[in-house]
Amino acid sequence: MKRSEIPSLDDLRAFEKTARLGSVRLAADSLALTHGAVSRRITKLSEDLGFKLFEKSGRGLRLTAAGETLNLTLGRFFTELATTVEGLRAANVQQNALVLSCEPSVAMRWLIPRLPNFHSAHPEIALHLSVGGGPVEFRRDRIDLAIRRLDFGLPDAWHVQRLFPERVGPVMSPQLVPAFASGEYVALGSKTRPDAWSHWLSIHSSVPRPTEIRFYDHHFLIVEAAAAGLGVALSPMVLATDDIDRERLIAPAGFDPDGSHYGLIWIGETDLSGKVHDLARWLKAQCKMSFG
Known part of the structure; x- marks a missing residue:
């Protein structure tokens, strides 16, 4: 069959909908058409193909053998078409959005x-958040900016702006201060920094x-466990600052810099512009408010 001989898509849709719902009336309601319009499209399709698609069965209709075969093919076709269109839409949204990667x-x-504040300030920017640690696959994952603790080697082509120094200290619920x-306390540590407690205790010998x-497994787990009274977590300040402000946690020994920094990383042009610049400026302002 030549492409020019392929039946009308509208006719095929009317047939497929009727076959799937088992009723011309239901198909008409679903397609926002009249009963007569759907019937005419099915009749025209049958005439164009040269064989019957439905036959009467009591007061209703049932598919002919040829109709069954066509319906199976159309079901696969419309499903694949819907999947393809949805994928293309998602890809288009992804291309037009900013992607921020963060530990x-x-x-x-x-x-x-803090993201609701960003969306309120920049409702025109669609921001997607991706989580990950260590090296960043900017091109593969379509990442525009990344927030990382700068504890790994960075390629020369990457651009970095420091955001705030890493500070670490023990945090706990107020009830655990005497312990x-x-x-008389249980220390909570993260497997990602297994020597952190030993190092901190060697500095704070008293x-x-x-x-x-x-x-x-992760720092956010030990901070939440500390808030629940399960022990004392050796936490980066960035993870505990909000709970300290709410007095859910306290840090009686304060926080010590460990020599590392968190930074904003990107590739491409040295100077940021447009939406990416707006996001970077907002992030730096949030860091200044949180950590001075």
Whole structure:
């Protein structure tokens, strides 16, 4: 069959809808057409193809053998078409949106609570958040900006602006302060920095040692566990600052810089512009408000 001989898509849709719903009336309602319009389209399709698609069955209709075969093909066709269109729409949205990559704990504990302010200030910018740590696959993942702790090697082609220094200290619920002072506390550490407690305790020799150290997979877990009273978490300040402001957590020993920094990373032009510049400027302002 030549392309010019392929039946009208409107006729095919009317047939497929009727076959799927089992009723011309229901198909008409679904397509926002009249009963007569759907019937005419099915009749025309049958005439164009040269074979019957439906036959009477009592007061209703049933598919002929040829109609069954055509309906199976059309079902696959319309499903694939819908999937393709949806994928293209999603890709178009992705291309027109900004994608910000951020380490999971920082995203959950610090960035996400502030994003409503960004959307209010920049309703014209569609921002997608991607979480990840370490090296960034900018082109593969279509990432525009990334927030990372700068503890890994960066290619020369990457551009970096420092956001704030990493500061670390023990945080706990107010009820655990006496236990922390007496050494009757469980230390909570992250598996991503297994030596952090040993290093901190070696610097703070006057602080009583914990009864044990328990490790969780991520920093955001130990901070939440500390707030629940399960122990004392050695936490980056960025993850605990909001709970400290709300007095859900306290940091009696303060926070010490560990020599590393968080930074904003991108590739391409040295100077940011347009929507990416607006996002970077907003992020730097939020960091200044949180960490001075």
